Amino acid sequence: MAQSTEKVLTEELQAAISMLDAATSEGALKYGTKTSARKQKGFKRADYEKLLAYLELHVGKHRYARTLLTWLKATRLVGLRPSEWEHASLGQSAGVPILTIRNAKATNGRGNGEERSLDLRNLSPDELHELTEMIDMLEGYRGDLDFETLQTKIGDYMKYATRNCFGKRKQYPTLYSMRHQFSANAKMSGSTKAEVAAMMGHGSDATAGVHYARKVSGDSAVKVAPIEAEVKRVRPRSKAFTPRPKQPPG
Template sequence: MTMPNRIPKTKENYAIKALQIRSRAARELGYFSPFSMPPIAIVDHLIGRKATIAKNTWKQYKNALRSHFEDLANETKESVAVEELQAAIAALDAEPQTGSLKHGTRTSATKQKHFKRTDLEKFVDYLDGKLGRHKFANVLRTWLLAARLTGLRPSEWEHAGLTNIDSRPCLLVRNGKATNGRANGESRTLDLSKATTSDMEALREMLAMLEGYQREMSFERLQFLLTKYMNRATRACFGRRKKYPTLYSLRHQFAADAKMTGHTKAEVAAILGQATDETAGTHYARAVSGESSIRVAPVASEVQRVRAKARTFSPKPKGQAGNR
């Protein structure tokens, strides 16, 4: 069965991940080239690694390899090659998540969902000490402060801009994950009427910084380099600990703050650009992790677009508590 159409960037990411999977399999099994391995051998090797892979990562690996095999099958005219690729795809489809790890043991397991103000202030102070000594110290500092204010996904900054709507300052954002109904429309609007002067300066500095780097490198390259730098810098700043903040941690903290502020589930979903009111509650930090009110708001028309899926807990009548 052919999977739903994907945006070019997702296909590109899948292709990169599939090549990494092939290369590792070839290296560990002694093949001269990752492309000399039979597709089913690559699948078998990946399945053999499943016990060391978190379930979410396993799903990504399966999707990436499946997409890669589908592309190869569509490109070749050799019937034998097509049959081998289809057999590999069938083997992937037949392999469940059972046996993968509930939580990762490597990079993903060290990512913390929140980014408390004390940690953020400490890290910003650390970056201040690196100004003029590291190329990306001020860039990362600028990014963090803007992300803390808006809750954007890191990738969403590539297509974000300030404007005025009905005399109100707003940030227009092209929603990430906008394929297959996963986002609340192609874009979202963040009302900045309650933003402070320093907030607006932080946003303008962020957008100006991104525009300046367009002449030097792609947005994807800049994000990649900042992610690498933050990985090293957080460990230097915070020392030994189990989890460290990432660029995405600011979005989690923002979501927790939005919930704590008193916004409804639909309003939080609209602010985050999510299609349903369930995602923020299931995959993002909870309200108890919130620590300050947010100063951005959704627009009514986007709140109305959010699909209601979250279930509200209703206490059972007395005498039925033990029935399930």
């Protein structure tokens, strides 16, 4: 009976997403109809807080509202790729709380080693609790759903929730948008390019500048820090900006 109910809820969710997608793209061909055209890079605080309020309102009503709420809060703190949560773990090093992450793009020199670690000592007790809650929540799901299936379900639910929360607009945040916002926040916080790269698991210090949200999109300070040895492993590839010479008038 429970499986039958879950199947019906899944079918209803997919149908709702399809209807919302059709309504969103109607009359807006100039913006592109591909899924990527509707993905929002950053996730500014106003949108973030509005979505959190929507999710809190629907905890107990929507199956994955609490899960997505926990996922978003944790990712805003540490900037993981969605898939990297599968092998993330909390521990300590010399009495300092540490989050260890298996880098998702460690092949062909794209990542900064197989793993990266984040120093969590500057997080508040409440913020540390949000990370603990995320790790515990994922562990609790392991007996029922494999991680890939869970990530897909959460991504689908976020698609549904953002359409209902924000109404019709050109672009919507995704699970990955929180990582973009972390990058912007880290740049705004004064981290060097190498430090941003180390925190995000990039092998080169140019990746975050080329492919991720810019410093101007930052809206809050990042409290976590990279490990110094991992910062030193980052390859310096970014180029300093050289302004074009001014042309004489006339």
